[in-house]
Amino acid sequence: AEELEGTVKIDGSSTVYPVTQAMAEEFSYVNPRVRVTVGVSGSGGGFAKFNIGETDLSNASREIKESEAEIAAENGIEFTQFIVGYDGITVAVNPENDWANDLTVEELKMIWEPNSSVETWSDVRAEWPDEEIDLYGPGADSGTFDYFTEEINGKSGASRSDFTASEDDNVLVRGISGNKYALGYFGYAYYAENSDSLKAVAVNGVLPSPETIAAQEYTPLARPLFVYAKNSAVQRPEVEAFLKFYFENAQEIVPQVGYAPLPSYDEVLAKVEELAN
Amino acid sequence: MADLKKKRMRTDKIFKYVFLVFISLGLIVLAALIYDIVSKGTIMLDWEFFTRFDSRFPEKAGIKAGLYGTIYVIGLMIPITFFVGTATAIYLEEYAPKNKLTDLIKLNIANLAGIPSIIYGMLGLGVFVRYLNMGRSVLAGALTLSLLVLPVVIVSAQEALKGVPDSLRNASYALGANHWHTVYKVVLPSALPSIITGLILAVSRAIGETAPLIMMGALTFVMFTPQGIMDSFTVMPIQIFNWTSLPKVEYELVAASGSLLLLILLFILNGLATFIRYKYSRK
Amino acid sequence: MSKQKVLEIKDIDFFYDDFQALENITMDVEKNKVTALIGPSGCGKSTFLRTINRMNDLIEGARLEGDILFDGESIYQENVDVVNLRKRIGMVFQQPNPFPKSIFENVAYGPKIHGITDKAKLEEIVVESLKGAALYDEVKDRLDKSALSLSGGQQQRLCIARALAVKPEVLLMDEPASALDPVATAKIEDLIEELKNNYSIVIVTHSMQQAARVSDMTGFFLMGELVEYDKTDKIFENPSDQRTEDYITGRFG
């Protein structure tokens, strides 16, 4: 058979990146002549490129915003949303932190809301240490940030601003593992890989784990992860092949990365098939 | 009087040791840096590291894409900077009149050498990627890096040309050579070793440049080597930077292997520059 | 037999910006003779020499008044081809200044830029010029070696060979032996003796002894003026000017 050729350009979320990267890697073993590039620029950054036609697929850890969809429409770009799996945004503290084992959504809101008055741990609960709380979170371009602020603070993108913000989740991991009084949040995969140097905090009494995430128990911070596809691109055989490959293997690879897969990807695959024709 | 003498001698001694400590400090840091990189970098390093693409498994991750990307970008950058840098230096040293305009151009080049590299990244993004529509290609990356190192190359080429004794120029003119002949056949060959040394040092800086390429958007996972200058690419420092931001801790070791490789490349280039310098500095 | 004039210097003044380095110089240079120029440091010998092949053109702010005729034609006309002039009037400098190329390439440089590309022809010229400069036997086995590997005296003879290779009519030499040891100096002086059969030579020297040894005519310069110009014997044995006499006998300099 004729070997498949072409280019698939992907960019976007750092949360979804590990999954897509794994797919790209596996795919390239099967189809060495198809050139798959995966960039990381956060969900927002990804959409920015996607909406002007620079990329074929866009990773996202939140749904596309209306304002973003409008830009896509202006540029004549039609797209389809696919769910890849589920993540649970994990609130983490330093392992030496022996007081904060669980937090309520209200407490999280108290900590993270705009103009929050929480400066020390004792501002959260009086019995906790009177030590300055050192906060870490994803940057404003990140879907994780958007989702977290939406669910916790009630408005996407609204947050206190005096925390260390980074698109690079390892910066957050490093920061939290280096300071006893730190607290931060990021995708579950980063916690799973660094569980030695981090301690996950239960939210409303539930600890994040693939099981609690898949079972929809870890609320409200469990969230779907997406890949957005440009419809016209899916018509290209290499993009179609890549997407098919993606969802045929998602069941296996998504958990490897540390996320929860969908129970079945048949529907998703059918949608790809439909778009391609 | 004798006291004073003693004091002078003592000051002399003290400063000798102070300076010695200073220079040792630099060397110790270098040693620590190399130790750090080598001890971490050799753990996962094997031959396949060079021949494999990146992977989601740290033990399978390789630097092939970055290595090729770096070679492509630098390979394209070298002729550009060599040509433009040398030609500019020749113009400034051998052709330009001594007037305000020339002074201004020289001042401008000196200033460019002090402009932060990230600003060149913004220039590359604005001009090459967006305006000239080259996309995030090898060509755009090479051009951006060329502009970045050009001032350094020009200045060192200027120094090299200044170092060519006038007696050689006079000898050529006295034989009835015209200006260009003199420059091309006499001045340039004499200055070439120094020009190349300067170029190599500039290249070794460009190899490690990360910020302007990130600015341009070259931060990408690729599973292929560039096939042409319009292809997308990644470079070694970006791969290193990327690895350090991945969830698995073992990637820190992979990153160290990458750093080690970069360091070795640097050693080779600097060795080459030193070799050329000493080989041709003997008169 | 009437003497042939190859150069006629006609009342030249020379200025570096405002500084007048030469004043009122008038002299004729005879064909196939060696003309020596002597005088204390800074008196303008080198400046004068460089006016003859217009090397002074290279100096900013330099200015000449008067005229120089070469073979009866002015060399300071608008339409004079300086490149060609320098081809016809060769020059050898104080410090040997071989190009950092091979011995062969050094000598072949001139012919090449003047359009000779034929390999055999080039080779012939190189060999001939090296022989002319009495260097051939010493270097014939290593023509492709760097010229910088030669000794000072050999380098200087190489520079002479290089100048000969473009077949000049006049050879200007600015203290060609001052950087050399006595043995090398003697060789250069012998060479000059030979060369004068085919070339007209003007030589600047700081050594009166050298002038006395090699030249037919001698000019004595002092502070930009040509004090006296005459047969060498006359200058050294019976100068007409008191200043010449003072200089010759070592009262200054």
Added chain:
Amino acid sequence: MSKQKVLEIKDIDFFYDDFQALENITMDVEKNKVTALIGPSGCGKSTFLRTINRMNDLIEGARLEGDILFDGESIYQENVDVVNLRKRIGMVFQQPNPFPKSIFENVAYGPKIHGITDKAKLEEIVVESLKGAALYDEVKDRLDKSALSLSGGQQQRLCIARALAVKPEVLLMDEPASALDPVATAKIEDLIEELKNNYSIVIVTHSMQQAARVSDMTGFFLMGELVEYDKTDKIFENPSDQRTEDYITGRFG
């Protein structure tokens, strides 16, 4: 009247790595006399001069055998204080080398590093030294101007003044006038004549005339050897060595 020896050079050999630049030199330098050293280029005159104030110490791979006594004491002992030695044996170089500082600071440099801080005292020394170097009148109104603004001859006298300011006993001069024009040279020579009342002077010169004019004693060097050393008159009128005669009469050099 018995002559006082200020320096006794005892059978020295000098090497640059493997190259022997001086061989078997023995000579005495007399107090308050001018001793001239002549010889062709590269014969070792400068090398010899620098052994006297141990400037050769600065050259890597340089090595001396033999000994030099200054005021009866060896200067090549382990415990000799080189800094102090150089204070007592001043040096003036071929090329004027003023520091890029003001005229005043140039002359005051030596006294300052040797511990004089009193302003009035410093000023006194500077004026005195400039007068000693016959420069004072020319620069007295611009002592705070950069020394680089002076002419070559003035710069050289400034260097002499700088050397005088530390009150040396011996003054070494390495071709101090070779970069100067005749007028400036004459000034320096007059100055040497004056200085010898208070200093012992050793001067290297490439000009035999100059040696004849200024010196009491002359040494002739050839390829690292001291061929002849005698009263200047004797050397120039009736040398005992054939090589000296050849050199003096210009048979080479």
Added chain:
Amino acid sequence: MSDLKNKNKKSWTSLFFDPKIRYMNSKKNKNGLVNYILLLTTLVSVITTVGIILILFTDSFHFFEQVPVLDFLTGIKWNPLIEPDLSYGVLPLVAGTMMITLGAAVIAIPVGLGSAIYLTEYASTRFSKIIKPIMEILAGVPTVVYGYFALTFITPNVLKPIFPNIQTFNALSASIAVGIMILPMVISLSEDALNAVPESIRQGAYAMGSTRFEVASKVMVPSALSGILSSFILAISRAIGETMIVAVAAGMRPQLTSSFLKPIQTMTGFIVQISLGDTPVGSLQYYTIFAVGLLLFLMTLSLNIISHLILKKYREVYQ
């Protein structure tokens, strides 16, 4: 009659080409084309400058349409991204840049100059010849590597024992790493400057009975001052512009603090943070990086120009 006399006749080419060249060219073979090719390549660097200025000014123009220049320059809170209370006071970033630069300079300048003096005045030439290329390796080490070295080595192994309450990301380790990075440049350029002082001046100083330290401090350094100062200035502008080290090690928290033990953010750190995220083209946030870039550009440019003017005064011309 002599055209040497008319040598300085004005023509437009004399603006770009030394009139001497005309005299060096034969009637037959002028190689005039070469002249223009060389001139054209020289334009590249001119165009680069123009390009930088154009890009920075046009895109920051959109920013300053919405944010008053004065607020930008004098505001003390930098929060351009996170709602609701966006604020665009650049001072925290400027302060962060200053801290890093100051810290780096405090390390690199004395150590660099001292090392250069050691190499020229104390060490054997062989030692210097070995050291110089080694220093050049230090200069070429990718800054990402320095960044991780600061983060994973300097902070935990060197600084933590001394300052137990130092934070993981802090200004100190980053400024040390930047200092180390610019050190070779200071050493190498200062050494060049010291070597450019004529040997005769150095010998003159020794002949006066100076100790080595006196030669170095009283004669060599003052004589080489302009070169030494320019090495400092180039190193400082490199420190101001350094990006990856601060992005990796200094933290990403724009705050006005005087403590080197806390995280900060620099101007370059901010720019690279945003470009890692790749904020949508056209948004105010996107233009923010150009405003910061413009300020950064103007800062380094004025540093260079001012120093150029000062250095002109110090420059000594030796014969």
